[in-house]
């Protein structure tokens with residue numbers, strides 16, 4: 001289906017291209033007129049975490065709840081940074097629930113920062129800055145906790161990003177990551193699964209490809225941060241992924257839907273590729289072309305030693 005509509009070879013020519021900004025610029029309608037309107041909640045650019053296997057919009061606050069739990073476990077926090085905060089959904093929810101904590105959100109795209117600022121206009125404890133986490137601006141430091149939801153996968157230089165996060169934390173501080181990771185390639189994945197993973201990376205503009213959890217742990221350790229927790233959340237995003245796939249099937253099967261989608265630029269249209277492939281990529285396949293899943297969705301927590 002993907003090849004018929006998008007031409008797989010043509011898509012793969014874009015492997016490795018640095019397209020973070022154009023991808024989000026060309027996907028505005030997809031996020032705002034489709035995702036936020038029919039599936040998620042205003043300002044949301046990530047997957048819902050549904051722990052009972054049933055899709056529910058409340059799941060879009062699951063990542064913020066996970067960050068709040070880390071804040072509690074470390075005995076409270078006073079300064080929290082969200083990298084790649086998008087339109088601010090997580091930071092705003094956390095700031096509303098923790099009026100005594102100061103939150104800073106950082107995002108690459110001026111349009112995202114502007115929307116986050118607009119939505120947080122009434123909040124005195126949340127501010128947003130435009131910039132890259134690659135590296136973080138020098139004046140962002142002394143944080144008790146830094147987190148990123150579905151954003152650090154865009155890192156080009158993994159070591160530089162980990163060092164930058166480590167520098168921004170106070171001793172004893174933590175980094176929380178919710179993101180997609182590559183499953184170890186052990187020779188058991190089917191050719192289809194390997195190809196689908198590459199299409200996922202091209203479709204979302206992940207220029208360096210997803211990394212395995214082990215590569216993240218090694219890079220964080222080189223930066224002086226130790227793994228505290230690694231939790232596979234894949235099962236919890238599947239209800240959301242199946243909803244997205246249901247919508248995308250209409251795109252492939254109905255020429256009228258495809259005609260409407262032609263108002264989208266190329267990178268925006270490619271969201272139909274990732275939406276179609278994701279349940280397969282995250283669940284694997286048990287049929288003739290059996291394969292373990294190519295990627296996983298995880299929550300990883302790292303700690304900076306107190307005596308660092």
Ligand SMILES: C[S@@+](CC[C@H](N)C(=O)[O-])C[C@H]1O[C@@H](n2cnc3c(N)ncnc32)[C@H](O)[C@@H]1O
Nearest residue numbers: 045046084085086107108132133149150151154
């Ligand atoms: C999938 S969206 C997630 C947004 C937000 N974390 C959320 O949960 O709704 C990824 C975000 O990462 C941002 N991003 C990508 N690369 C970045 C970088 N190098 N520095 C800062 N933000 C970045 C994008 O602009 C986008 O807003």
